[in-house]
Amino acid sequence: MKWKGRRQSSNMEDRRGMSTGGKVVAGGGAIGIIILLLQIFGGETGQNLAPVLEQFNQIQQVETLQNGQLTEAEVEIGEFVATVFADTEDVWNKIFRENNLGTYKEPKMVLFTNSVQTACGGASSASGPFYCPGDHKVYMDMSFFEELKTRFGAKGGDFAIAYVTAHEVGHHVQTLLGTSNKVRQLQQNQSKAEANKLSVAMELQADFYAGVWAYHNKKYLEPGDIEEALSAANAVGDDAIQKRMQGHVVPDSFTHGTSQQRIEWFMKGYQSGDIRQHDTFSAILQ
Numbered sequence: 001m002k003w004k005g006r007r008q009s010s011n012m013e014d015r016r017g018m019s020t021g022g023k024v025v026a027g028g029g030a031i032g033i034i035i036l037l038l039q040i041f042g043g044e045t046g047q048n049l050a051p052v053l054e055q056f057n058q059i060q061q062v063e064t065l066q067n068g069q070l071t072e073a074e075v076e077i078g079e080f081v082a083t084v085f086a087d088t089e090d091v092w093n094k095i096f097r098e099n100n101l102g103t104y105k106e107p108k109m110v111l112f113t114n115s116v117q118t119a120c121g122g123a124s125s126a127s128g129p130f131y132c133p134g135d136h137k138v139y140m141d142m143s144f145f146e147e148l149k150t151r152f153g154a155k156g157g158d159f160a161i162a163y164v165t166a167h168e169v170g171h172h173v174q175t176l177l178g179t180s181n182k183v184r185q186l187q188q189n190q191s192k193a194e195a196n197k198l199s200v201a202m203e204l205q206a207d208f209y210a211g212v213w214a215y216h217n218k219k220y221l222e223p224g225d226i227e228e229a230l231s232a233a234n235a236v237g238d239d240a241i242q243k244r245m246q247g248h249v250v251p252d253s254f255t256h257g258t259s260q261q262r263i264e265w266f267m268k269g270y271q272s273g274d275i276r277q278h279d280t281f282s283a284i285l286q
Contacts, residue, residue, distance in 0.1 A: 001084075001158050001159050001162055001220055001221060001222055001225055002220045002221075002222060003080055003083040003084070003158075003220065006083050006086070006220075007083065007086045008079060008082035008083050008085075008086055009082050009083075009085040009086040009089060009106075009109070011085065011089070011106050011107065011108040011109060012078075012081075012082050012085065012108070012109050012110075012111070013108060013109070013110045013111070013137075014078055014110075014111045015110055015111060015112045015113070015116065016070060016074065016078075016111050016112060016113045016142075017069070017070065017113055018112075018113075074142070077142055077161075078111060078142075080158060080161070081109065081111065081140070081142075081161065081165060082109075084161070084162045084165045084166070085109050085138075085165060085169075087213070087217050087220065088165065088166060088169045088213055089104075089106050091212075091213050091216040091217060092104045092106075092169070092173060092213070093106075094216070095212070095216070095275055099275060099276075101176075101177065102176075104176070105136070105176060107131075107136045107137060107138055107169065107172040108135075108136065108137045108138070109137065109138045109139075109140065109165075110137050110138070110139045110140070111140055111141075111142060112125075112139060112140070112141055113125070113141060113143075114141070116139055116141075118132045118134070118135060118137065118139060119132055119134030119135035119137075120132040120133070120134045120135075123139065125141035125143055125144065127139075128144050129141075129144060129164050129165075129167075129168055130168065131168045131169075131171035131172055131175075133171075133172075133175045133180055136172060136175070138165070138168040138169065138172070140164075140165070140168075142161075144164075145160060145161055145164075148160065148232060148235060148236075154228075154231045154232045154234070154235035154236075155227070155228050155231040155232075157224070157225075157228035158228075159221075159224075159225035159226070159228040159229050160228045160229060160231065160232040162214075162225075162229070163210055163214075163228070163229035163232055163233070163266070164232065166209070166210035166213040166214065167206045167207060167209070167210040168206075169209070169210075169213070170205065170206030170207070170208070170209030170210050170213075171202075171206050173209055174202065174205065174206065174209075179202070179205070180202070183198050183199075183201075183202055186198055187199075192252075193252040196252060196253060196254060196255050197284050197285055198281075198284075198285070199255045199256070200238075200254055200255060200256060200257045200261075200284055201280045201281040201283075201284040201285065202280075203255070203256040203257055203262075204256075204257045204261055204262065204265040204280040204284070205265070205278055205280040205281075207233065207257070207262050207265045207266045207269070208265040208266065208268055208269040208277075208278050208280060209269060209275075209278070210229075210266055210269065211265065211266040211267060211268060211269020211270035211271075212269040212270070212272075212273055212274070212275055212278075213269075214226070214229070214266075214269070214270045215269065215270050215271070215272070215273030216273055226270065229266060230263050230266070230267075233259065233262040233263050233266055234259040234262070234263060235259070236256070236259075236262070237256070237257060237258045237259025237260070237261070237262050238253075238254040238255065238256050238257060238258060239251075239254070239258045239259060240258075240259045265280060
């Protein structure tokens with residue numbers, strides 16, 4: 001992706017290396033895997049992260065060393081993400097304006113190391129990237145993307161990071177449009193399997209929105225960028241993760257969609273660029 005020398009978002013908080021204080025979830029172990037399966041590529045922590053943390057009762061005090069020194073590579077990746085985030089601001093401001101959706105209220109992004117406190121509770125890097133509707137912030141520990149390659153078999157590359165960023169911003173769009181609140185209300189009266197279907201529809205819609213963003217950002221794309229996004233989407237489908245972790249799949253437990261579904265909805269957004277084609281719910285709930 002062409003990014004150097006372009007505008008970077010001012011809606012960034014770089015907490016990498018900073019002491020968190022407070023309560024966070026210790027990374028690793030069974031809870032890290034559980035949260036990773038439930039939360040990888042986001043979802044909304046206000047919806048299901050806090051209950052998971054309470055259920056396993058693994059909250060403890062974790063202090064990280066105060067270290068404001070970032071490597072040259074860490075500085076560069078922060079600048080890249082800030083540029084991608086600026087692109088999402090430009091695109092979604094334009095889409096909201098052109099579709100009479102009101103004012104696009106820009107979210108913030110927090111880069112962190114190991115653990116972080118949010119309005120949705122504490123989280124560790126094991127959570128994967130996520131969006132918190134309580135404070136309208138996207139949270140990202142950049143070490144996730146190395147794990148995406150080594151543990152989940154994705155190609156990697158800078159556009160995999162861009163795709164994840166755009167997906168999380170998609171959850172912010174859902175919050176602004178009222179979709180998130182409606183889904184949470186519907187889930188309260190559903191069985192676990194039916195609630196999971198609603199979660200899948202939410203995640204696929206966020207993938208669609210990521211594709212819409214990519215469509216409107218084509219002038220900055222380079223050969224291989226979309227393949228990197230599709231590789232990432234393929235690697236984190238519920239079926240791919242379950243096969244890798246437990247050797248078989250349990251469709252009723254899916255919360256994010258299969259690899260094929262995630263690829264298809266991202267590509268639908270990328271090929272159309274039309275936010276009006278965002279109805280993932282009819283396809284999932286039929």
